[in-house]
Amino acid sequence: MQSRRDLLQGSVGLAGAAALATMVPAARADASTNVPTLQARLRADMESYAAFGDKVSGSRGDIASAKWIGKCLSEAGFAVDQVDFPVPVFETQVAELRVGDRRISVAPQPIVVQTPSKGITAQAVLVRDGFEARNVSGRIAVIVLPYGRHAAIFSGEVKPLLDEVVKHSPAAIVIVTTGPTGRIIALNTRLKPMAPVPIALMAPRALPVLSEAVVARRPGNLFVSGRSGTGTSCNIIARRIAGPKWLAFSTPRSGCGICAGERGPGTAAFLELCRWAAIRYPDHSLFAINSGGHELDFVGTHHSLAEGPPAAQTRIWTHLGAGLATRDAFEVLGRNHELLSCSDPQRVMMVSPELLDDATRAFQGLAGYEKPIRVVGGAGELSSIIDRGYTKAFAGLGIHRWCHVEDDTIDKVDAALLEPVVEAHRAVIEAVVGRMV
Numbered sequence: 001m002q003s004r005r006d007l008l009q010g011s012v013g014l015a016g017a018a019a020l021a022t023m024v025p026a027a028r029a030d031a032s033t034n035v036p037t038l039q040a041r042l043r044a045d046m047e048s049y050a051a052f053g054d055k056v057s058g059s060r061g062d063i064a065s066a067k068w069i070g071k072c073l074s075e076a077g078f079a080v081d082q083v084d085f086p087v088p089v090f091e092t093q094v095a096e097l098r099v100g101d102r103r104i105s106v107a108p109q110p111i112v113v114q115t116p117s118k119g120i121t122a123q124a125v126l127v128r129d130g131f132e133a134r135n136v137s138g139r140i141a142v143i144v145l146p147y148g149r150h151a152a153i154f155s156g157e158v159k160p161l162l163d164e165v166v167k168h169s170p171a172a173i174v175i176v177t178t179g180p181t182g183r184i185i186a187l188n189t190r191l192k193p194m195a196p197v198p199i200a201l202m203a204p205r206a207l208p209v210l211s212e213a214v215v216a217r218r219p220g221n222l223f224v225s226g227r228s229g230t231g232t233s234c235n236i237i238a239r240r241i242a243g244p245k246w247l248a249f250s251t252p253r254s255g256c257g258i259c260a261g262e263r264g265p266g267t268a269a270f271l272e273l274c275r276w277a278a279i280r281y282p283d284h285s286l287f288a289i290n291s292g293g294h295e296l297d298f299v300g301t302h303h304s305l306a307e308g309p310p311a312a313q314t315r316i317w318t319h320l321g322a323g324l325a326t327r328d329a330f331e332v333l334g335r336n337h338e339l340l341s342c343s344d345p346q347r348v349m350m351v352s353p354e355l356l357d358d359a360t361r362a363f364q365g366l367a368g369y370e371k372p373i374r375v376v377g378g379a380g381e382l383s384s385i386i387d388r389g390y391t392k393a394f395a396g397l398g399i400h401r402w403c404h405v406e407d408d409t410i411d412k413v414d415a416a417l418l419e420p421v422v423e424a425h426r427a428v429i430e431a432v433v434g435r436m437v
Contacts, residue, residue: 038272038422042414044267045072047308050260050410055379057087057254057293058231065123065253069267069290070236076275078238078288085303087293088191089231090235095200097140097174098221099124099213106174106200108224109191110152110218110296113198115172119223120198122171124214130282133164140220141170142210149346149399152188153199154297155378165405166195172222173197178204178273179232179338180401187404188295198224233292235304235429240278240286245436247277248287248390252294252301261284261400261412265324268415273318276426281433285309291381293424300379312390316432318425321380323347325418327411337401343417347398350375350382355394355428359414362427366420392432396421 017326036044048068053061071078090112097104098119108114124140127133133141133299143161150158158175165173173195177185182205193199200222202210213220233254251270255262267290287309291300308314328344329337345367351359363369372394377383382395402408 002272004121014253015383022091024363039415039419040367041272042268042422045271046260046264046413046415046418047410050258050268051266052255055172055253055255055259055263056257057233057296058089062233062254062292064238066234066292069253069271070238071290072271073274074187074237077278078240078274078286081237083235083237084232085202085234085293085300087233087299088228090226090228092226094223094225095225097200097202097210098223099210100218102200102209104206104209105375106202106222106224107184107186108226109175109199109201111193112192112224112226112228113193113196113227114221115198115224117353119187119221121219121221123217124174124210124220126211127161127165127213130164131160133168136165136168138169138171140172140174140222141165142174142176142214142332144176145208147178149175149179149401149403150185151192151404152401154190155190157437158187160196166209168332170197173199174202174222175199176202176204178205180331181405181407183405183407185404186295188297190297198222200224209345233300235292235300236288236290237304237307238274238286238288238395242285243283244285244289244313245283246314247281247286247433248309248314248317249274249277249320250289250291250301250317250381250385252291252298252322254292254294254300256295256404257406257408259408260410261326262322262403262409263406264413265326265418265421266320266322268418269324270320272422273320273425273429276285277429284315284433298381298384301384305384305388308390311391314390315436316393316429317390317393318429319380319393319395321382321397323400323403324396325413325421326398326400326402327414327417329401339411341414344398344400346400347396348373349394349396349437350379351394352386352391354392355432358428358431359394362424362431366424368398369421369424394428
């Protein structure tokens with residue numbers, strides 16, 4: 001039985017290999033051919049992406065990485081446009097919860113509602129279920145989320161508790177993002193405030209201090225202040241026109257923090273597949289979108305999806321989502337967060353129905369991806385793509401343990417783990433295009 005590597009080995013050919021060699025001159029080359037290996041190219045691109053720093057929409061890192069991605073696509077033969085769009089931004093000045101002489105750092109939850117300059121002083125009350133939410137009127141409601149890999153304020157286990165709390169008119173809301181790292185987990189949001197009162201995020205490791213104050217009925221004082229405004233993010237739209245048949249590729253670029261594990265693998269895979277497709281399919285037109293605004297209700301993708309190719313002429317749409325391939329880590333016997341050389345399996349491959357068999361074969365043996373599922377609405381951008389008529393589409397999506405956490409850094413990824421994932425994406429594309437020739 002042929003492996004994914006066997007099936008794809010001949011796809012690029014000597015001309016393609018030479019072209020890829022000129023595209024990534026800094027990557028380590030294979031000694032026999034002087035061509036950068038796939039792992040080397042992926043590693044170089046992930047490192048380049050991570051080096052731009054914070055990727056929150058509208059930040060310098062967001063814009064700088066967009067320009068770099070546009071340059072890479074231009075060098076691969078695409079005509080590239082940068083499409084700017086407005087995004088809400090917030091520059092934090094003070095964000096803390098004071099309890100007696102203790103000060104607990106918090107993070108303002110976008111879209112930010114600020115406290116008065118003197119803060120909001122009220123008794124704090126812990127909320128762990130809907131029953132406790134009834135006691136928050138006029139108080140600081142401290143929503144303690146169950147342990148999990150939280151990602152958005154409008155879905156998962158966050159939304160039901162938040163909705164219950166908001167109904168009972170709290171003075172302010174603090175969400176304790178209980179998760180694998182013990183740190184604050186940033187939450188994707190809608191483009192409007194999720195409550196009429198300030199919302200802040202707090203790390204679970206600070207909960208004992210706050211719990212003591214709750215038991216003693218000592219008031220807390222929440223401060224959230226800064227400068228709100230409108231910034232600019234952008235989409236990179238790239239096309240290579242070669243005929244009426246189209247292949248489409250997309251990936252988000254922005255997020256909270258460095259995003260090396262959340263966005264680095266998807267960015268590297270996106271660039272690799274675009275370069276490969278430009279060589280492998282000279283008779284197909286190619287469309288690629290690299291979007292900003294992901295953490296703001298996927299606003300970048302919504303802004304430019306109408307620029308996509310005709311759905312009826314698009315053979316397949318490949319979307320590269322979050323946490324495509326990240327390192328797993330220990331959680332037992334005091335070895336918490338010690339990185340492993342295997343992939344974090346908390347990921348899933350979502351596919352349109354027609355691609356289920358192809359994806360099952362291609363991703364066999366890849367933890368988390370080996371059992372593809374139908375598309376889940378609101379889980380990333382794929383459902384919006386399919387809603388526009390692109391009936392053959394698929395996307396990998398993962399929530400790795402450092403997702404949306406400030407130390408999602410380059411050590412959380414390994415090109416050796418990403419390589420077979422890229423090969424599997426190629427195999428799905430090959431299977432679909434091969435049937436339609």
